[in-house]
Amino acid sequence: MxxxxxxxxxxxxxxxxxxxxxxxxxxxxxxxxxxxxxxxxxxxxxxxxxxxxxxxxxxxxxxxxxxxxxxxxxxxxxxxxxxxxxxxxxxxxxxxxxxxxxxxxxxxxxxxxxxxxxxxxxxxxxxxxxxQPREPVRIDGRSHPLLSVPNPPPAELRVNGETLHLAHYGTRGAHYSRNPPPTEQP
Structure with missing residues (x-):
């Protein structure tokens, strides 16, 4: 059958x-x-x-x-x-x-x-x-159309062996920076 x-x-x-x-x-x-x-x-x-x-x-x-x-x-x-x-x-x-x-x-x-x-x-x-919800990625102000992240985006992203840090997340997607976030002074 x-x-x-x-x-x-x-x-x-x-x-x-x-x-x-x-x-x-x-x-x-x-x-x-x-x-x-x-x-x-x-x-x-x-x-x-x-x-x-x-x-x-x-x-x-x-x-x-x-x-x-x-x-x-x-x-x-x-x-x-x-x-x-x-x-x-x-x-x-x-x-x-x-x-x-x-x-x-x-x-x-x-x-x-x-x-x-x-x-x-x-x-x-x-x-x-x-x-699956995906968000566009910008790294240091430049769009990267081949990269996307889940919603909500991770705090850190590894791209080509480099660690990127989430700087801002808004309606235009996730903005990552090569610079780590500032640390608070006690």
Whole structure:
């Protein structure tokens, strides 16, 4: 008895990592411009995230969703990971969605075939990782986009064998310094 047939719902074309656009996103200089959703996607819009065949850089991912101004057609867009929340795994059932997820690799002869599918386990692993609260890191005033810390951040952080000390924690993330905190004199 094949357990894969029992686990695979009828009409399922594949699995995909999905997320919602955050209700509030920060933009502009120093991230002080608060917006609802993004320019192209409304808040809470469902975005389908195909496996990343290329790195658009700086935690930006290709995504497929319905545009803010036209809820009938799917569009492909590169979005910032920080503008997404509530990551999870969903089944793909629509040929139109398959066409958009495949992009230029779509084969009209096989309209129901995802060209680069997620495995359910791989997509769930990514969802679990991105649902854990993480905070951006600044070291001596400079942003480090590849570093993040849990919320709340640790008092000390080791990076490349160097111990950094938490200097400030606020809405813009955790600010670390190479200098230890001052000690109180009795």
């Amino acid at each position: 094949g357990s894969t047939e029992e686990e695979r719902p009828e009409g399922l074309l594949g699995w995909c990592l999905v997320a919602n656009v955050a209700r509030e996103t920060l933009h502009g200089d120093s991230g002080l411009d608060l917006q609802h959703g993004t320019k192209h996607f409304s808040a809470d819009a469902l975005l389908w995230i195909p496996p990343i065949p290329w790195d658009p850089g700086h935690w930006r991912w290709p995504a497929v969703g319905r545009h803010r101004g036209n809820s009938r057609r799917y569009i492909n867009m590169v979005v910032r990971a920080e503008d997404l929340e509530n990551f999870r795994v969903k089944g793909v059932y629509s040929e139109a969605l398959v066409r958009s997820l495949n992009g230029h690799r779509h084969d009209p002869a096989a309209p129901r075939t995802l060209q680069n599918p997620w495995s359910r386990e791989q997509a769930q692993s990514w969802a679990d990782r991105w649902n």
